[in-house]
Amino acid sequence: AINxxxxxxxxxxxxxxxxxxxxxxxxxxSIALFLGGWLRPVAVGxxxxxxxxLALAVAGWIAGLVTLHVWQRNTAAPLVxxxxxxxxxxxxxxxxxxxxxxxxxxxxxxxxxxxxxYARWVExxxxxxxxxxxxxxxxxxxxxxxxxxxxxxTWQDKYPRLHDDLFAISSVxxxxxxxxxxxxxxxxxxxxxxxxxxxxxxxxKKPGFATCGREVLSGDFLAPTLxxxxxxxxMQRFLPVAFLPDRASALEQSWEAGWDKVAPEGxxxxxxxxxxxxxxxxxxxxxxxxxxxxxxxxxRIMTSTVKFDxxxxxxxxxxxxxxxxxxxxxxxxxxxxxxxxxxxVGPTGKYQAAPQDGVVDGGYFDNFGAVTAQELIIQxxxxxVENESKPGQPTGIVVIQISNDPLFVGQLVSKNQxxxxxxxxxxxxxxxDTRSSNMAEQLIDPIKAFFSVWNGRAYYNAIDLRDMTTRxxxxxxVHFRVMPNRKQIDDPPLGWTLSxxxxxxxxxxxxxxxxxxxxxxxxxxxxxxxxxx
Numbered sequence: 239a240i241n242x243x244x245x246x247x248x249x250x251x252x253x254x255x256x257x258x259x260x261x262x263x264x265x266x267x268s269i270a271l272f273l274g275g276w277l278r279p280v281a282v283g284x285x286x287x288x289x290x291x292l293a294l295a296v297a298g299w300i301a302g303l304v305t306l307h308v309w310q311r312n313t314a315a316p317l318v319x320x321x322x323x324x325x326x327x328x329x330x331x332x333x334x335x336x337x338x339x340x341x342x343x344x345x346x347x348x349x350x351x352x353x354x355x356y357a358r359w360v361e362x363x364x365x366x367x368x369x370x371x372x373x374x375x376x377x378x379x380x381x382x383x384x385x386x387x388x389x390x391x392t393w394q395d396k397y398p399r400l401h402d403d404l405f406a407i408s409s410v411x412x413x414x415x416x417x418x419x420x421x422x423x424x425x426x427x428x429x430x431x432x433x434x435x436x437x438x439x440x441x442x443k444k445p446g447f448a449t450c451g452r453e454v455l456s457g458d459f460l461a462p463t464l465x466x467x468x469x470x471x472x473m474q475r476f477l478p479v480a481f482l483p484d485r486a487s488a489l490e491q492s493w494e495a496g497w498d499k500v501a502p503e504g505x506x507x508x509x510x511x512x513x514x515x516x517x518x519x520x521x522x523x524x525x526x527x528x529x530x531x532x533x534x535x536x537x538r539i540m541t542s543t544v545k546f547d548x549x550x551x552x553x554x555x556x557x558x559x560x561x562x563x564x565x566x567x568x569x570x571x572x573x574x575x576x577x578x579x580x581x582x583v584g585p586t587g588k589y590q591a592a593p594q595d596g597v598v599d600g601g602y603f604d605n606f607g608a609v610t611a612q613e614l615i616i617q618x619x620x621x622x623v624e625n626e627s628k629p630g631q632p633t634g635i636v637v638i639q640i641s642n643d644p645l646f647v648g649q650l651v652s653k654n655q656x657x658x659x660x661x662x663x664x665x666x667x668x669x670x671d672t673r674s675s676n677m678a679e680q681l682i683d684p685i686k687a688f689f690s691v692w693n694g695r696a697y698y699n700a701i702d703l704r705d706m707t708t709r710x711x712x713x714x715x716v717h718f719r720v721m722p723n724r725k726q727i728d729d730p731p732l733g734w735t736l737s738x739x740x741x742x743x744x745x746x747x748x749x750x751x752x753x754x755x756x757x758x759x760x761x762x763x764x765x766x767x768x769x770x771x
Contacts, residue, residue: 261301268298268469275469279488280495283462288735291461295468325475334471334480337566337576337587337597338487344567345511346557351545352614355525356621359405360630362522369712369766370632371404372614373524374607374703375640376696377411377600379580379732380459381720384741385642386416387451388748389718394420394447397760398433406525406614408607410600413640414528414577415493418506418570419451421513424523426502434521438501448748450500456741457496459734462488463583471585486584489734490571510557510573513543527610528577529600530556533586538610539597541573549617550610556597559589583734601696608699611637612706619710633766634712639700644722650700650715653708656762656769657716659754665721665747714769716759720747 271294274282283291310317350358359370375386386409394400401424409417426437427447438450466488474482497506513523523543527550530539538553540546546555556576557566566589568576576587577600586596603609615635622631639650652658707715720730730740748756762769 261305264298264301267294268301271295271298271465272469272473275465275488276482279462279466279470279483280492283465283488283492284458286461286465288458288461288464291465291468328475328478332474332477332480333588334474334482334484335486335585335588335596336480337589338490338569338572340509340567340569342567344509344557344565345515346545346555346565348511349514349543349545349557351547352549352617353621355544356405356618358522360625360628360632362402362630363632364630367630367633368399368403369634369636369714369763370618371400371636371638372611373404373407373409373417373638373640374611374700375407375409375413375417376606376642377413377578378605378642379412379578380415380455380734380736381730381732381740381744382410382412382642383415383419383578384452384455384730384736384744385720385747386413386640387419387455388416388448388744389638389640389752390416390420391423391446391448391451392748392756393759394434396756397763399763401434401524402522403763404524405618406527406611408527408529408610408614409577410529410605410607411578411580413607413642414574414600416451416455417526418528418574419454419497420447421523421526422497422505422570423447423450423501424521425505425512427521429521436501440500452741452745453500454493454496454506456736456738457492457499459489459492459496461735462492463734484585486575486579486587489584490569490575492734493571493574494569506571507569510541510543510568510570512570526573527607527614528573529603529607529610530576530579530587530597531600531602533596533598535595536603538600538603539576539595540610541568541576550613553610554595556589559595604699605693605696606639606641606700606703608639608696608703612699612703615706615710632712634714635707635710636714636716636763637703637707639703639715639717640719641700641717642720644720650704650717650719652704652715652717654714654716654769657714657755657758659758660721660751665751714762716755718748718752718755720744721751 271282286294306317309315373390376382407417423436423438424434427434428437436445436447436450438445438453440449440453443449463485466483466485470482471485474480494507498504513526516523525544526542528541530541532539532554538550539556540550540553541556546553575584576597578584579587579598581599586598588594588596618635625631704715707713730736730744
């Protein structure tokens with residue numbers, strides 16, 4: 239009334255027509271978006287975009303809450319008490335966050351164990367001695383995924399034997415997505431002379447592992463996830479039986495759709511077992527160790543392409559966590575996502591175990607993937623000693639640490655001066671000012687200290703990995719990192735979508751900033767004895 243609008247009673251039948259019309263439109267739109275988020279989250283979410291989905295969801299909630307408020311006033315129904323009670327009761331039986339699986343047997347028992355996988359590596363190198371390569375790649379959402387695929391793809395393009403010499407990748411969170419994209423590109427790669435060419439279609443670019451990986455991960459993966467979160471996931475809380483798909487499923491489907499745009503359809507949705515049920519004549523694939531964290535025990539849960547038995551200390555093999563029919567048959571996208579369930583954006587993945595357990599982001603345990611890499615090296619050193627008289631043994635061990643946080647001021651510098659090269663001049667390598675404001679520091683500093691210690695502990699793991707590597711005879715350590723760049727753009731974000739500008743910045747990091755180091759590494763691998771000395 240103050241603003242010139244007529245007053246009316248809080249009675250639904252007597253509301254003015256324009257209010258009823260807006261309410262009806264919002265209800266119908268909310269129903270349509272709920273169905274879209276349930277049945278086609280990638281297509282519908284991509285059509286509307288993140289901001290529009292958020293605005294429409296809030297508008298729908300307002301309309302629903304206003305309707306409940308009017309109903310309560312007219313009927314005196316104790317909705318404020320009844321609804322929370324029902325939500326609490328339903329929560330006991332409507333959890334829809336079970337890990338997404340395929341029907342049938344996941345063929346976990348058909349995987350080679352660590353010794354068998356090492357024997358295959360040695361057999362491939364009978365006539366071509368080479369160093370054994372291990373990669374540890376860190377977490378960090380889409381930034382980590384894009385950067386990891388970029389580094390591995392560029393390296394594969396420049397050094398075509400990489401897939402043959404690369405023994406294992408220990409990955410965390412977004413790094414697991416990038417590692418899975420790289421290895422999946424190897425599945426359909428065709429030999430062209432001495433090189434491998436990935437099977438992908440690009441409009442105006444030459445197909446390569448780097449360019450194909452960039453295109454796969456250039457989509458908007460946040461909109462489908464948010465749509466599923468704000469519609470089916472929210473609605474499921476009001477239903478007594480779990481049957482609606484959750485936001486983790488939408489995120490995985492968005493990665494699969496990103497893959498299908500440029501590469502053979504369905505490959506990122508194929509069974510994870512496709513990585514170890516291959517023909518002997520197919521190009522060799524590295525072992526994948528996708529690190530997750532247990533919500534019950536706080537230890538590592540590993541989704542791996544090899545059986546690691548007791549070789550990794552206190553780590554659970556997710557694919558053997560159940561028994562019989564309860565063993566998980568995962569898609570590639572789901573296996574990677576189990577390592578990347580970022581707090582709140584991705585829900586805890588539930589699976590049957592004794593007691594029932596859940597998986598969350600691997601970064602909770604170690605955000606560099608360094609602990610798993612260290613334990614692999616310990617196991618490999620024993621195998622090398624046991625087989626030192628046989629041909630094809632590694633001439634050394636190369637460890638590549640991939641990190642992506644521009645705030646990461648520690649450089650983990652390689653002690654091999656040939657491989658300690660960065661183009662700092664053109665990349666404007668600066669240190670961020672991380673001081674708190676005086677007004678808020680008492681509130682912010684305890685939280686900041688918690689995350690700094692968590693990050694610092696992971697950094698110590700990475701330092702231990704570097705020092706372990708350099709103590710090995712013929713051991714070489716190299717660190718590929720994203721450096722801060724204040725001249726052109728803010729640092730790329732952690733979420734699940736990258737702007738073209740952010741993608742361009744990460745492309746520059748590998749094409750320009752890290753180019754001297756990449757070229758030195760490729761040259762080093764071509765003349766290993768001289769480099770290792």
